[in-house]
Amino acid sequence: MDSTSRYYQRYAKARLRALVFISLAVLLFPLSVAASLVAIPAIAADLEANAVLASWIPAAFVLSSLVCQLPGGRLADLVGLKRSFVWSSVAFVVGGLAGAFAPNIELLLVSRVLQGAAGAVLASTGMAILSRVYESSGRGQALGWMTSAVYLGMTSGPLIGGVLVDLFGWRSVFFLPVPVAIGVVLLVKRVLPGEWISSERHPVDWVGSLIFAAALAALFVGATHLAEVRGAATFAAGAALLYLFVRWNNRSNYPLVRLDLLLQNTPFIRSVTAALFMYGSQYGIVLIMALYLQYNRGLSPTEAGQLMMLQALMMTLCAPIAGRLSDTLGRRILATTGSIAIAVGLLWL
Template structure:
């Protein structure tokens, strides 16, 4: 086994080995979004088969996101401490187990448990993959990250289409099973062809107390938002916000906190890039879930048809991300990221004024294309800006923080979606008498997404040129 310095020299002198690692990590990064986005179009079938209401249905993606969010920072710290390849492999094994459990689920509780397992393992899988790419590609990092982001968007592209197809022909259980063969191939390739290991000699030990504080805080806040306007929501919110405050204080008072907040906030390019990332993903994630329901319930589409419409955004992102990555190696990433945010604003503004029960599908496609241009122009330059502003020994945690910002945005978007569903539809199943309520949820969600996109443009525009922390 090569140590960290030998591993670095090996990949600097071996472009073929760098390419092999890039292929392995890109395929692994394809798996999570294809499984996640594929499950979106299966939600109506799952709801019907397991007899769940609208709030439980919204927890199918939410449980994955919340567990993924809670594991992201611990996974980054463990990867720096014990080795990024090791955590990568463990994550792949756990993801396979979670996928098997999901497909065999007979109750919503069992399904949600499996989604938690998938969320935890995906955090280990994805965080270490991005850190490995950044370590291997000392030159041309933007281009490599572009291919990585493109593989993620390719998963988002294929997910709705494949998910819709397998749901119609083999049942919703197959949505969770069809990524399994590819997962096993990745594990074998990583063990045989990914040489060496990456770990930090200066890595801090995992802060278990801080992790517990963060977990209670995030979980309480998310549950509180999801059950509003019930009175219990205020108890959950109070618990969550109190533990978030305790977590922040803890990070400033212990010698080796889970997150060194003083370093994060002191590095302006880093902190503002993270803020922009949170806003971008908040503007899009919950909305895509609702558009999936809107197309199937309000517009009468099949899962395949809805998947074909939704895949437009991901196709555009997939094609644009590698180009944006190369451009971010040559031009200021801030400019490219800001242009991406403005493209999203344009698409959402158009959707705000046009979405309704009879909106032409071609108009929705145009809006989704604008989202795709925005994401494609934003993601890779923003990632390059973040990872280029930190020292190599902090890449594991920096990659984790970047992915955490993505998940915080997704959780915020999902919490808003869950809150709107809870207020306007409640515990009822989505039946024809509730289609008008679902339409109102979509309208409100589009308006709030526009606000998030405008905030993302502000943070991206205000971010100064990256400098080493």
């Protein structure tokens, strides 16, 4: 056990500080996505963007996050988790400022790509740091609180975003995370001692990363225009590139992810598949709801945000309780019960 591990094992206040600051930073990720959803009608009207381009405001963020998740995590292992956490927070601030001052929809989407990439590294390194800080005990509860912060961002995002759009215009939504992220950077560098660098100095597989990025981009773009021949062809190309990524990954000396090991871990594969369906079922509904409530029902951004926050509010309340129960009851019963509850809710809609 190194000196950093001994320090956090010995001092409970140090663990608590790490949990608070990292959760606060991770909160910005969903807050930025959720707040921007209720601002889409105002953005589209001001920047004269069509429906397809407007739908890319959250999609560009999510796509960039997916693309950067694997290489960003590996790069963070090499340069240090804390250093990566700090610099990804800085990049998140730059992306927010770029979005706030964007003169057109194209530059706004570029800013969302930057924020999505930074948010992916920020979230993954934050979780990794907490796993190291709470290595001896309480890891499930700590991750439960961090998950609660994610849901708190999802909960407050629509309401805060709606109020900001009504009072100050849509550009204020992109200013929102800037002061918080700056404060977190300053505090983490000052009161979070230690660094975590992987002992395995394997390089990042940049070729595999490019193939993976091209595959996801083609799938996203193709799905946007799936009714057209060009869109269907792009989607098919994305599927082919995804297959190529799997082949390349299996041959690479330093793969982004050890698929052979993951496929042998049946519980992990099942949990990831369940999470894919669960979050996939939620994303489209949230986006459509934001547009439906304002365009079809005539609600203001604030009123739409109030309705959209209800689901995330329940997730915020339940996350820390579920995290604590997972340390005692196990994860399978809780995950299965939650999935059934989501299915019932979707059928009710």
